[in-house]
Amino acid sequence: MIKIFICFFSFLLLSCLSSMEEKESSLISCNGNYNIVSKVDIKKFNLDDSSKVKKTDEEWRKILSKEQFIVTRQSGTEPPFSGDYWNNKDKGNYYCVCCDNLLFLSETKFNSGTGWPSFYAPAFEDNVKQVIDNSIGMIRNEVVCNKCDAHLGHVFEDGPLPSGLRYCINSISLKFKKE
Numbered sequence: 001m002i003k004i005f006i007c008f009f010s011f012l013l014l015s016c017l018s019s020m021e022e023k024e025s026s027l028i029s030c031n032g033n034y035n036i037v038s039k040v041d042i043k044k045f046n047l048d049d050s051s052k053v054k055k056t057d058e059e060w061r062k063i064l065s066k067e068q069f070i071v072t073r074q075s076g077t078e079p080p081f082s083g084d085y086w087n088n089k090d091k092g093n094y095y096c097v098c099c100d101n102l103l104f105l106s107e108t109k110f111n112s113g114t115g116w117p118s119f120y121a122p123a124f125e126d127n128v129k130q131v132i133d134n135s136i137g138m139i140r141n142e143v144v145c146n147k148c149d150a151h152l153g154h155v156f157e158d159g160p161l162p163s164g165l166r167y168c169i170n171s172i173s174l175k176f177k178k179e
């Protein structure tokens with residue numbers, strides 16, 4: 001009788017654990033379909049004005065494609081699995097499509113399964129800036145280029161070690177240069 005009870009209890013425990021795993025994996029999303037309040041410290045590394053790249057919307061429109069403008073200057077999001085770099089495994093560096101600021105290195109890129117290029121760290125912390133984004137009714141940490149304020153994507157706390165962070169970035173915000 002005791003054995004039956006132990007078996008039943010173990011079964012309950014296992015099903016409970018597996019449903020927890022399912023919930024964790026459903027957090028792998030870049031489009032804000034889940035409600036988390038991130039504990040990431042909001043870091044602001046504002047450059048002095050002389051190092052900033054500032055242009056009017058009209059000037060940006062002249063040098064960017066329509067899609068690049070919508071994502072980088074109007075905080076758009078490209079559809080998953082649609083960009084040039086989500087599955088790029090080449091060694092090299094990722095620069096800002098607007099101002100050529102070095103943003104990410106291939107060494108920190110990982111396969112998040114989300115359809116967007118994902119990195120666990122920026123190339124240099126000072127080269128990107130995090131700002132609070134509550135545009136869709138929840139708090140997310142937006143990642144922007146620290147030189148020209150281009151919208152790049154968002155950062156979440158479900159990334160791999162060593163940082164535990166996932167910088168979920170639009171391919172279209174980036175320009176890859178192979179090493």
Ligand SMILES: [Zn+2]
Binds near residue numbers: 099145146
């Ligand atoms: Zn930039």
